[in-house]
Amino acid sequence: MWSYIIKRLLGLIPVLIGISLCIFLVLQLIPGDVISGLLGIEENPELRAQLEKKFGLDQPLYKQYWDWISKAVRGNFGRSFRTDNEIFPEIIARFKITAQLTVMAAVISCLIGIPLGILSAIKRNTWVDGIVRIIALLGVSVPNFASATLLVLFLSLVLNYYPPVGYVGFFNNASVNMKIMILPAIILGTSMSGSVMRMTRSSVLEVLRQDFIKTVRAKGASEKIVIFKHALKNGLIPIITLIGMQIGSLLGGAVVAEQIFSIPGLGLMTLTAINQRDYPVVQGCVLFIAFVYVLVNLIVDILYTYVDPRISYK
Numbered sequence: 001m002w003s004y005i006i007k008r009l010l011g012l013i014p015v016l017i018g019i020s021l022c023i024f025l026v027l028q029l030i031p032g033d034v035i036s037g038l039l040g041i042e043e044n045p046e047l048r049a050q051l052e053k054k055f056g057l058d059q060p061l062y063k064q065y066w067d068w069i070s071k072a073v074r075g076n077f078g079r080s081f082r083t084d085n086e087i088f089p090e091i092i093a094r095f096k097i098t099a100q101l102t103v104m105a106a107v108i109s110c111l112i113g114i115p116l117g118i119l120s121a122i123k124r125n126t127w128v129d130g131i132v133r134i135i136a137l138l139g140v141s142v143p144n145f146a147s148a149t150l151l152v153l154f155l156s157l158v159l160n161y162y163p164p165v166g167y168v169g170f171f172n173n174a175s176v177n178m179k180i181m182i183l184p185a186i187i188l189g190t191s192m193s194g195s196v197m198r199m200t201r202s203s204v205l206e207v208l209r210q211d212f213i214k215t216v217r218a219k220g221a222s223e224k225i226v227i228f229k230h231a232l233k234n235g236l237i238p239i240i241t242l243i244g245m246q247i248g249s250l251l252g253g254a255v256v257a258e259q260i261f262s263i264p265g266l267g268l269m270t271l272t273a274i275n276q277r278d279y280p281v282v283q284g285c286v287l288f289i290a291f292v293y294v295l296v297n298l299i300v301d302i303l304y305t306y307v308d309p310r311i312s313y314k
Contacts, residue, residue, distance in 0.1 A: 024283060087280055095288070120136075120197065147187050270285040
């Protein structure tokens with residue numbers, strides 16, 4: 001197991017180098033630059049030259065990339081062009097907020113998607129199955145920004161409830177924090193649950209068609225044991241894979257939800273940096289997001305061995 005984990009971690013190196021090179025080159029193609037935004041109407045050749053030297057933009061591209069990546073591998077993502085603050089501590093602070101939102105959304109997704117998916121599989125081709133499949137289709141089809149906007153409008157115009165503005169840390173005030181985070185978590189969780197419902201339904205149905213299920217039923221096992229101990233357990237691999245991919249994407253930044261509900265997470269930080277042409281922040285955020293996504297996939301692969309004893313990594 002440990003040899004497999006070490007090999008996977010070593011495999012991260014070329015992946016992250018490739019991603020870092022791609023994002024660095026792509027940012028060079030974006031029209032405009034941060035210096036014009038910083039100087040505005042006061043821009044002149046002398047001030048531009050001073051800032052280019054300060055930020056290292058007067059160096060050749062290969063040297064700029066090497067200076068950045070050689071520091072990034074040591075956890076130093078540089079400083080923001082806009083605020084002059086260190087980037088890595090800010091990424092970690094923002095990531096904690098996004099991680100909380102992601103965990104809450106994943107829990108909501110599982111609480112909705114897995115039970116309804118099992119129910120749909122048990123009641124296959126009935127009106128219950130039809131309703132669950134319609135709900136799943138809506139969850140997959142409706143964009144996050146649309147459902148988030150409609151929810152805010154419904155709460156404010158119909159129920160006269162206005163979501164809290166701003167952000168309060170969980171350890172500062174847990175109740176206020178949950179009031180702030182619950183609505184975006186519901187939006188993201190219900191959106192994720194559509195895919196989880198469909199995957200759970202198909203996985204459970206596939207297992208229920210196998211011969212060993214007939215044997216279990218022939219031995220007199222109750223339907224509850226057949227479904228939860230045998231069908232669901234043997235169908236968990238694709239469900240876990242899907243949930244892991246969704247968690248990886250959300251940890252990368254739930255941009256829409258964070259933007260609408262003004263949550264200062266990693267997604268909002270990345271979006272703001274892109275709009276401000278703050279290249280070091282964008283590069284640092286994307287590289288960190290890529291690392292987290294691949295790490296989540298590694299954790300999911302390790303979970304396979306605990307879910308299915310037939311899977312082992314040697």
